[in-house]
Amino acid sequence: RVRNGILLPYYPPAFLGCFRDVFVDSHLVLPVVMPEDSDAQANITIGCSDKDKCDDSPCQHRGRCVSQGWRSYTCECHRPYEGTNCAEEYITARFGSRNLESYAVFSSDHDLGDSLTMSMFIRTRQSSGLLLILANSTSQYLRLWLEEGRVNVQVNNFETFVGQESVSDGHFHLVTVKLEGTEAHLFQSARSQGSVTIRPIQAQPGDLVFMGGLPDSRASASFGGYFKGCVQDLRINNKRLQFYPIATPVESYNLDQAVNVVQGCISDDACAVNPCLNKGVCYAMWDAFTCSCPPNTAGQRCEEVKWCELSPCPNTAVCQPHSQGFECLSNVTFRVESSILHFQSNGKIERSLTSVSLRFRTRQSAATILYAQKDSDYFTVSLRDSHLVMELHAGDSKDSSKVSVQSQSPVSDGEWHSVEFSTENQTLENPRWIMSVDGSKTALSTSQTAVRDLDFLKEGADIFLGGLSLDTGVKLSGCLGSVQIEGLLLPFHLDTEMKLPRPQEEQFVRINSNATLQYGCSGASVCSPSPCQNEGVCEDLFDLHRCSCPSEWTGQLCEDPTDACFSSPCLFGNCTNLSEGFKCVCELGYSGEQCEIEVDTCDNSNCSNGGTCLKAFLSYTCLCPQNHTGQYCELPQFPVSTCKGTRWSYSCYNGGNCSEAEHTCYCLPGFTGQW
Ligand SMILES: *[C@@H]1O[C@H](CO)[C@@H](O)[C@H](O)[C@H]1NC(C)=O
Ligand SMILES: *[C@@H]1O[C@H](CO)[C@@H](O)[C@H](O)[C@H]1NC(C)=O
Ligand SMILES: *[C@@H]1O[C@H](CO)[C@@H](O)[C@H](O)[C@H]1NC(C)=O
Ligand SMILES: *[C@@H]1O[C@H](CO)[C@@H](O)[C@H](O)[C@H]1NC(C)=O
Ligand SMILES: *[C@@H]1O[C@H](CO)[C@@H](O)[C@H](O)[C@H]1NC(C)=O
Ligand SMILES: *[C@@H]1O[C@H](CO)[C@@H](O)[C@H](O)[C@H]1NC(C)=O
Ligand SMILES: *[C@@H]1O[C@H](CO)[C@@H](O)[C@H](O)[C@H]1NC(C)=O
Ligand SMILES: *[C@@H]1O[C@H](CO)[C@@H](O)[C@H](O)[C@H]1NC(C)=O
Ligand SMILES: *[C@@H]1O[C@H](CO)[C@@H](O)[C@H](O)[C@H]1NC(C)=O
């Protein structure tokens, strides 16, 4: 080191450690006790403690202790703590307390260049509001505001990007914006939320930092209005922007102005004007409230009454919550003798009617399910040829305003089917009407039309279920589930059957109050008495039965035996059961499919010469005419020829000739004997 041109001797750092038994000329120099204020004793203590100062955990709020030799330590504090022992916390500033417009302005006296890191803790429940603006005399070169709960960052009035995670959940979030050269980054806690390429900014002494809003409330409004919430430990680079200074000295910006900013982070009393309805009890939370709702109510403000928990429906029905009310859903069985149900709007229906949905089940191939009419407008849902057909005619009476759609597949199969009839896109001038059966796209039928809605149904139309109003048209035989027009039920139950009247404004009501209904869905009694014969088991398939036959029987009613030989079809023979019927093996003497033909032994008989064939068992005999004889009458029957021998005369029979020798005859073939 040089002072006044003279080179000073080099002094190493002061010794840190222990000495003992230091003698000078046999005098003990150290350790030695000296007066307290003695200069020679400075920074010397008795003993040789090598205890680490960090062993006592001096750093509070989870600050990290860094040991520095034996004597001292430093604390690395977590934000928002500060001070030697991290004992001090930056003081939180409350903006928008009691919904006042509040903001604070800081001025910088530092040259930041083009690298800037701004960070702060924020806590809010508002999804929008202005957080921070950095501005010089000509430009607001950094803007931060909340939109839909997420932080928006804009640099140089131009490059903008949005954080991915919402911060408006009522918890503290550390928000960090880094502008480095041509890049801007946003972090929430340690997680990156996005980045954008920017033109470098130039922050200069005298630039202003607006926190929570701008003095001009209209300018603030364009960023979602004034911020409502809390801010703590705001920093730009290493400088603090303190609303309320802490005791620990830190490098800070100057607070120029603070309007309606309040110390601390005290919540507004959200329960001051009880927001909970229906006798719900309000509990205040930070800038929010919850309602403890009495039973039967729900919703954030207990605004929904759970009507169904009051069991308002008759026991043949199921209660379904409905906006501001409830509906009693049930199925109804229609038979030829059932009444047709008649409905009308209660005159208070506001919504536009653009859809109809219903569930049904039938085996009828033709019937009217729903029919609605007002003047020349009508709407029908019917079965034709086992297919579902919907027809709509509304508005002026031109043919082009008629809609007719038919299901692609048959529906009269005894199964439940759900049908929806609706416009595809209300925003189009000529919306397409779509019928979807069982939600299947394949059964989707469309039609182009000028008919936009079914609003005539709410304007005094008569709506009938189960048949036409007149006695023409085939009445429905089957079941109907809930029928809804734009979500409004055509109720099978009368209000007088319910324990509570339905409270909702918009309703359809049943008009014919003395109609008798058969609730639930039951088919005709097709199995009692059982039509199945031979102990076949009857299965009810809804308005249709099926017989499950024992193995010996078959046919619709188990009336046919499976054994083709059951009826002994082979008259004279043995029967064999085959897949394609039976086969007879006939006894001798019989033929034919069923051995019914007795074999005619006289067919092609050999009886000749007019001999008559006489049938016998497996054989025949020939009855010969007089002039013939033999087995087949093949022989002529000759008279006796008389022969005269030398000694006496004799006779040969049956054509036999006299032989030259006396007493013998020449016989014809077939004959023998002496004569
Ligand atoms: C004692 O130590 C402190 C801290 O290291 C130092 O500032 C001070 O000058 C020392 N005193 C003497 C007399 O050296
Ligand atoms: C204001 O800031 C912008 C952006 O950093 C910079 O381009 C402009 O020169 C600054 N104006 C003044 C007057 O400092
Ligand atoms: C109507 O019938 C269907 C099909 O059997 C059934 O799922 C539904 O629960 C019934 N609805 C009511 C209200 O009983
Ligand atoms: C409805 O039609 C409008 C106008 O053509 C179109 O922009 C929109 O995407 C359609 N919406 C649907 C769900 O098809
Ligand atoms: C309902 O009652 C009215 C009058 O009480 C009667 O005129 C009408 O025929 C009845 N309808 C049925 C379906 O019983
Ligand atoms: C008769 O034949 C049919 C067809 O091969 C078969 O289904 C049936 O079981 C048979 N009946 C008996 C009694 O073997
Ligand atoms: C018919 O069946 C019986 C008993 O199996 C047998 O004795 C008889 O020979 C059969 N007859 C013919 C024509 O096959
Ligand atoms: C008729 O005679 C011929 C020749 O002897 C014989 O083959 C045939 O079986 C006979 N016919 C009858 C039906 O007896
Ligand atoms: C019987 O006599 C006639 C006449 O002489 C002859 O043609 C015939 O062959 C004789 N018959 C026999 C069996 O000898």
Ligand SMILES: CC(=O)N[C@H]1CO[C@H](CO)[C@@H](O)[C@@H]1O
């Ligand atoms: C009944 C019959 O046919 N009789 C004849 C037998 O033979 C003689 C001679 O050939 C005939 O005269 C018969 O008429």
